[in-house]
Amino acid sequence: MSTLLKVQGVHTFYGSIEALKGVDLEVGTGEIVTLIGANGAGKSTLLMTICGNPHPRGGRIYFEGEDITGRPTYEIIRRGIAQSPEGRRIFPRMTVLENLQMGSITARPGSFDTELERVLTLFPRLKERIGQRAGTMSGGEQQMLAIGRALMSQPKMLLLDEPSLGLAPLVVKQIFEVVKEINREQKMTIFMVEQNAYHALKLAHRAYVMVTGRITMSGTGAQLLADPEVRAAYLEGGH
Amino acid sequence: MTALPLSRSRGIQWSAVLREAGLTAFVAFLLTVPLVGLRTVDRPTGLTIDARFDEVLVAVFLVFIGRLGLGLIREGQALLVLVLALLATGVGIVAPLPTQVLEVILVGGGLVIAIRATVTLVTNRSTLSQAERDKRMDVVAAKVQHASRWLAPIGIGFALIFPFLPFADRHLIDIGILLLTYIMLGWGLNIVVGLAGLLDLGYVAFYAVGAYSYALLATIFGWSFWVCLPLAGLFAALSGVLLGFPVLRLRGDYFAIVTLGFGEIIRIVLLNWYEFTGGPNGIIGIPRPTFFGIADFTRTPTDGMPAFHELFGLPFSSLQRIIFLYYVILVLALIVNVFTLRVRKLPLGRAWEALREDDIASASLGINRTNAKLAAFAIAAMFGGFAGSFFATRQGFISPESFTFIESAIILAIVVLGGMGSQLGVVIATFLVIGLPEVFRELEQYRMLAFGAGMVLIMLWRPRGLLAHRDPTVTLGGARKAPSGPGSAAAGGVS
Numbered sequence: 067m068s069t070l071l072k073v074q075g076v077h078t079f080y081g082s083i084e085a086l087k088g089v090d091l092e093v094g095t096g097e098i099v100t101l102i103g104a105n106g107a108g109k110s111t112l113l114m115t116i117c118g119n120p121h122p123r124g125g126r127i128y129f130e131g132e133d134i135t136g137r138p139t140y141e142i143i144r145r146g147i148a149q150s151p152e153g154r155r156i157f158p159r160m161t162v163l164e165n166l167q168m169g170s171i172t173a174r175p176g177s178f179d180t181e182l183e184r185v186l187t188l189f190p191r192l193k194e195r196i197g198q199r200a201g202t203m204s205g206g207e208q209q210m211l212a213i214g215r216a217l218m219s220q221p222k223m224l225l226l227d228e229p230s231l232g233l234a235p236l237v238v239k240q241i242f243e244v245v246k247e248i249n250r251e252q253k254m255t256i257f258m259v260e261q262n263a264y265h266a267l268k269l270a271h272r273a274y275v276m277v278t279g280r281i282t283m284s285g286t287g288a289q290l291l292a293d294p295e296v297r298a299a300y301l302e303g304g305h
Numbered sequence: 306m307t308a309l310p311l312s313r314s315r316g317i318q319w320s321a322v323l324r325e326a327g328l329t330a331f332v333a334f335l336l337t338v339p340l341v342g343l344r345t346v347d348r349p350t351g352l353t354i355d356a357r358f359d360e361v362l363v364a365v366f367l368v369f370i371g372r373l374g375l376g377l378i379r380e381g382q383a384l385l386v387l388v389l390a391l392l393a394t395g396v397g398i399v400a401p402l403p404t405q406v407l408e409v410i411l412v413g414g415g416l417v418i419a420i421r422a423t424v425t426l427v428t429n430r431s432t433l434s435q436a437e438r439d440k441r442m443d444v445v446a447a448k449v450q451h452a453s454r455w456l457a458p459i460g461i462g463f464a465l466i467f468p469f470l471p472f473a474d475r476h477l478i479d480i481g482i483l484l485l486t487y488i489m490l491g492w493g494l495n496i497v498v499g500l501a502g503l504l505d506l507g508y509v510a511f512y513a514v515g516a517y518s519y520a521l522l523a524t525i526f527g528w529s530f531w532v533c534l535p536l537a538g539l540f541a542a543l544s545g546v547l548l549g550f551p552v553l554r555l556r557g558d559y560f561a562i563v564t565l566g567f568g569e570i571i572r573i574v575l576l577n578w579y580e581f582t583g584g585p586n587g588i589i590g591i592p593r594p595t596f597f598g599i600a601d602f603t604r605t606p607t608d609g610m611p612a613f614h615e616l617f618g619l620p621f622s623s624l625q626r627i628i629f630l631y632y633v634i635l636v637l638a639l640i641v642n643v644f645t646l647r648v649r650k651l652p653l654g655r656a657w658e659a660l661r662e663d664d665i666a667s668a669s670l671g672i673n674r675t676n677a678k679l680a681a682f683a684i685a686a687m688f689g690g691f692a693g694s695f696f697a698t699r700q701g702f703i704s705p706e707s708f709t710f711i712e713s714a715i716i717l718a719i720v721v722l723g724g725m726g727s728q729l730g731v732v733i734a735t736f737l738v739i740g741l742p743e744v745f746r747e748l749e750q751y752r753m754l755a756f757g758a759g760m761v762l763i764m765l766w767r768p769r770g771l772l773a774h775r776d777p778t779v780t781l782g783g784a785r786k787a788p789s790g791p792g793s794a795a796a797g798g799v800s
Contacts, residue, residue, distance in 0.1 A: 119668060143671030155666035157659065161777045168659050171652050172671035197780060219671065 069131075070095045070223055070255050071116070071147075076125035078108075078115045085111040087279040088125065093223070098249050098256045100266040100287070102300055103276035109259040110152050112276070113227050116257075117149055118142045130222070144172050148221030152228055154212040158201025162192055165200050165211055169218030177220055184252075185214040188244060206237035210244070217248070224248070226258040230265065238262060242269050263300035267291045275300075322376035326369050333368035337361045360407065367393075367410050374418045378425050387422035390415045413758075446724070446772050453729045460732070464635055468628040475624060480743050482631050482699065486692055487739045489638035491719040491731035493688035496645060498717065499726035500654060501681035502661025504561040507568025508716050510548075511541040511686035513575060513708035515693025520588040520703055521581075530594035530698050534691060541690025542683040544571075549682040553675055556664065568713055576705040587704025593626060594633065594698050602626035630699055637695060641688045642728055649778050657681055658778075715739075722763050724770030733771055737763075 071093040078086040085108045093099045103109050115122050118139040126135045134142050143149070148169075157165050166185060170178050186193040189210040195203055200211055209229055216224055226245065230238040242265050248254045260266035267273055270287040275296060283290065290296045342361040343354050370393075374386045397411030449456075464485075468478055490512065497505045518537035522528050552563040575582045582588070595601050600613040604621050613629075614621040648654035656677040659667040668674055697703050719738050723730025737759060763771065 117669065138673070139668045140671045140673040143669065149669040151666060151669045155663055155669070157662040157666065159662060159775060160658070161779075163779055164655075164777050167779055168655060168667075168670055171655060171659070197777070215670070 068095050069093070070097075070129065071257065072128040073112070073116065074126045074128070076112070076115060076122045076127060078111055078120055078122050080111075080120070085279055086115065086122070089276075089279070089281055091274055091281060091284075093255060093257050095255055096249070096253050097272060098245070098258065098270045100258045100260055100270035100273045101276055102260055102263045102266055102273060102290075102296075104300075105261070106278075107276045108279040109276055110227055111279075113149070113152075113225050113257075113259055116142075116225065117147065140172075143219070146220075146222035147225060148216035148219050148223070149225040150209075150212040150216045150227060150229060153231065154205075154208050156200045156208050156211050156215065158199065160200060161197050162200055162203075162211055163196050165215050166192075166218050169215035171219075173219045178218075181218050181220060185217055188217075188248065189214055206233050206241065209233060209237075209241055213241075213244070213248075217254075221254075223255040223257065226256065228259055228261060230260060230262040238265060242266075245269060263296070264291075267296075317377070317380045317382065322373060322380060325376055326372040329372040330365050330369035334361070334365045337364045363407060364410060367407070367414060371414045371418055375421065378418075378422050383422045383425040387419055387426065390419035390422060394419065442767060443773075446767075450727065450729065450772055450776060456729065461639070468631055475627060478624075478627050478631055480740070482627070482634055483743070484735055484739055485631070485634040485638050486696060487716065487719060488732055488735045489634065489641055489692045490689060490716045491723065491735055492638065492641040492645060492728060493685050493692065494716050495720050495726065495728070495731055496641075496648075496657075496685040496688070497681050498720050500645070500649070500661065501657040501678060503678060503681065504557070504564070505682075505685070506561050506565035506710075506713055506717065507548075507571075508564075508685070508689055509708050509710070509712040510568040510571040511545060511689030512693040512696070512712070513571050513705075514541045514544045514686075515690030516697040516703050516708070517575060517582060517588070517693075518690065519694030520591045520697045523592045523698075524588060524590065527592075529598055530592070530694070531598055534694055537694035538687040538690045541693065542687040545682040545684075545686025546679055549679045553678045553682075565710070565713075568708075568710060572705050572708050575708070583704075585704060585706075587702060587706070588697075589702050591697050591701050591703065593701065594630070596629065602629065630695075634692075634695055634699075637691050644684075644688075645728060653677065653680060655778070718760065722760070722770055724767075724773035726775060727770065727772040730770055730772035 069092050071091075073089055073091040076086050076089045077084060089108075089112055091099075091101070091112075101109050101112065111120075114120065116127060118134070118137055118141075121136050126133055128134065129142070129145055129147065132145075134145065157168060160168070166182060167178070170181060173181065186196075191207055192210055192214055195207060200208060203211070209231075213224075213226065213229065229241050229245065233241065245256060245258070246269055249256050258266060258270070267287045267290050273285065273287050273290045274281050275283040275290065283293070283296065285293070291301075338361055341364055342357055344357060346353055346355050374390060377383075377386050392415075394412050394415030397408050397415060464481075467473055467481060473481075490508070494505060494508045497503050497508070515537040518540040519530065519533045522533045522536060523530070548564070548567045552560060552567075555563060576585055578584070593602060595610065596613050596616075599611075600606075600616045601608075601610045602613050602625055604612065604614075606612050612621070613619075613625055619625070645654075649658070656667065656672045659670065659672060660674060660677055664674065667677075696707070700707075715738060719731055719734045722738065723732070723734035741759065767773065
């Protein structure tokens with residue numbers, strides 16, 4: 067398996083506060099990799115740093131072997147990284163279809179119809195709601211839309227920032243099943259940041275644990291799931 | 306509102322209604338004392354102040370009655386109030402009143418209350434909550450917006466034949482030109498404010514750049530209007546890019562303040578660069594446009610060009626040039642309109658709307674925010690420049706006086722009142738903001754008061770603008786063809 071994304075010793079600052087203190091991480095082609103950690107550990111910061119906003123102050127980021135450190139966001143996205151941002155950030159006053167169309171704004175010409183078909187098969191619920199204003203949908207549907215929108219650009223890699231945030235357990239399960247399906251059917255590489263450690267670890271091929279800006283542990287999903295330290299910190303308490 | 310059935314069964318709650326009316330009268334008293342009660346009079350001994358407390362009393366009394374009427378409508382006495390309000394309107398029109406203010410209050414207030422009473426009688430609307438009311442208004446707005454499909458061709462058709470209608474005299478055509486100029490400016494600014502969501506308070510700067518570009522090119526080099534028009538647009542667009550580069554990193558309020566400053570900078574440069582722009586004296590003798598360089602509109606052209614009336618075998622009339630100017634601005638305005646309609650379906654327009662909705666999400670979709678915003682700025686500036694050079698050629702004289710902040714504010718008011726992003730809204734708002742003050746010129750100094758009252762009413766009834774309803778740019782049936790093909794090809798250019 068070739069490495070698709072490589073993060074090497076990345077330091078990111080917000081002003082004088084060091085949010086990432088030298089992060090190393092790799093995502094291979096076709097993998098589901100998840101990053102778990104508590105609130106404020108720097109998980110979302112890492113995702114955003116990969117996308118070039120903010121830029122890291124130290125370290126390098128490689129995508130498909132090419133150095134993308136310091137490149138502008140739109141260029142990084144156009145290289146084939148799609149993001150479902152934290153808090154979903156769909157366009158609430160636009161219809162579902164318009165939202166999906168926005169996702170295809172950087173896609174190859176002529177790909178819209180096939181991609182739309184694929185996304186709507188993946189999320190039949192979105193097909194039902196196609197003409198509805200996105201802001202009037204439930205949280206779960208909005209999350210589906212955010213993922214669908216990201217897929218519309220035909221990315222090589224999908225970044226998911228806490229897809230389970232604020233959703234009911236049953237909906238979380240649905241979302242993770244679709245994530246698994248996207249990976250299986252489309253051979254999509256997925257890098258996912260999650261607080262919902264149990265579901266995320268069960269789903270992921272490999273996983274990293276982040277504590278205050280540093281990667282403290284890594285292994286296969288199953289390994290971390292069985293690790294007593296991980297269990298104590300992230301899993302005990304009713305998941 | 307939920308207490309309504311209760312109060313109805315108990316009869317009218319006089320104490321509550323009276324207290325409300327009293328409170329309103331008190332506010333009216335505070336407002337009318339300085340506005341109506343005091344008048345400066347120029348006497349041989351100097352400027353003195355006259356008190357007019359009888360008028361204050363009458364005004365306060367009328368406001369009290371009016372509020373009482375509104376209260377009674379809510380208490381289920383709409384019919385009675387309707388009769389009384391119509392009576393008041395009648396009195397206002399027929400009876401000789403000491404001042405015009407009283408007439409305005411009596412007629413306007415009576416009518417508003419009568420309308421309220423009628424609406425209550427017909428639909429029982431006063432029992433609805435604010436949210437339900439908003440929803441209803443949104444449905445109406447959506448209907449109007451949909452009606453624009455056939456309304457727009459009718460409107461354009463009317464605009465096309467308007468100069469040849471029997472009642473269209475010079476004065477009306479002049480108002481038509483004025484309205485179309487502001488409609489064009491409104492549509493232009495709508496690209497920045499309505500589509501891209503950037504609050505631009507200095508739009509008049511580009512209008513000024515366009516006007517001065519044409520005026521200077523025409524007076525110094527003697528170039529014709531039709532050569533200068535694209536150049537003026539180009540210069541305005543360049544100034545838009547120049548402004549855009551440093552400020553597009555800013556967001557929201559900060560952005561608005563910088564554009565405000567830019568508008569003022571342009572005006573002050575024009576005012577002080579005496580050798581180049583003529584300073585406060587402005588530029589005089591700006592050439593009038595020719596008939597596409599073929600014919601001239603004067604009776605006996607001096608530079609060897611044939612006269613328009615001779616070329617077409619018509620009797621000479623000074624109206625011919627006015628009508629020609631009218632069509633020029635009509636076509637220019639329609640160009641902006643068609644551009645906006647088309648661009649919304651292209652990746653550039655979609656990128657703008659994405660930016661307006663959510664800046665951060667747009668970035669995560671790979672939109673080059675800087676380029677998209679710059680494009681919005683430059684294109685809107687270009688249209689502003691076109692309108693500016695038209696203004697210069699129509700007036701024949703320009704000075705920095707014409708490009709003050711109030712112009713930017715009026716254009717912005719048109720866009721906001723119309724409902725951000727709504728093309729039809731801009732037209733309606735222009736008629737209200739520019740047209741009404743023209744019609745009510747007889748009201749003299751109360752013109753601006755009526756204008757202000759109108760603005761307040763619109764903001765009360767339609768806080769998001771008259772036609773704040775956004776139609777999706779794409780539906781599933783139509784999606785098959787529209788979005789992908791030309792879309793992505795141009796996306797590369799956008800970003």
